[in-house]
Amino acid sequence: MHIAFVGVLCVLGGFLITYRGKSTLENRVSNFSGAFAFGVAIFPTEFKGYIGNDYLNPIIWHSWFKAVHFGCAGLLFLCFAFFCLKIFQESDAGKSPSQFDAKKKLRNKIYRYCGYGILASIVIIGASTIYENMYGTTTFTTFATFIFETTALLCFGNSWLLKGSVNWKDANSPMLNTIVSPVR
Template sequence: MNTLVRSFLFLRRAVGVLGLALPFVVVIGKELLEGGGLLGSLSGYYYSDLRNVFVGTLCAIGVFLISYRGYGRIDDIAGNVAAVAAIGAALFPTSPTAPTPLERAIGTVHLVFAGIFFLTLAFFCLFLFTKSDDPSPSSRKAARNTVYRVCGAVMLASLALILINALFFDAATVSLHPAVWLESLAVIAFGVSWLVKGEALLADLPHERAGAVQTNPA
């Protein structure tokens, strides 16, 4: 495996690890340091002792995505859009409890960046990660495509449910903290998809690698 391919795999795995770890680290870390139960959303952990972890992780994901280069212009544009959105969501926090007009405006910007971030990542899963130059993809590639599509669907469904709940059921479900569960699910799906793309999971078997010329490792 050449150096360039190793670099691609490292970036994908790094993004996947950060995404997969984020909800566990901030939720469990906040409980250990502060207690008090779940917050209203994953973004709300900006206002906890885990603020630096939350912001730092999103910024790190953004930097890795800026450094990431895919197999075509669309891949690069999507990576840059997701990177800017991740950093924007980190730098413009969600609205706190009883926000001022300025904090409410900043919170709206956060929601826009967060929405763009997840929509772009779902686009990666559904349309970019599933591509292949091999007319006869391996069994592992077929399995990876299934994972990508499931992860993309989970992200889109999570966003839709968050919106539906906020519009129609927020007061009735506030004690259940649906947003933090759904946001965490979307972030975990994002992390899993990038770990698979980085071949940390479901990598091709040795005989499949030997039998195929992989100009586009996926």
């Protein structure tokens, strides 16, 4: 799974770097996100338990990799939250906020929930790490990073799909039209 996870992060990083949004800000945040995704993939936390490569630990893994890994992960999730809380809430067609219809207001509310969900996930990961360092490992802290990285990624993925649904309303698919009708 390690190799699959690194591969997915590299694909995500490549996609985010090559993605061109509607504004310079969106492009820059996307480029930073891509670089941070590559940072998470390139700098592993440890090689412990990676069968067949334990003998390489002293050669290719350094203790500072862990700090770079978690720093890049935190910054990646902050960029995702910024997408949800700022970039995705901007108008699709150059309308002013006073001209937003009820569906745009609903989409913005969903983007805010997703952004706050990402921020809450980051805080919980940090708090569980601090708790684990102070009091030792518990069942909760063992899986907290995995669980709340997953919730952050689900929040971002859903908000990205919602933002990309702008073209779904014109699809010839009755199923897509039904799915997107409450928000588009």
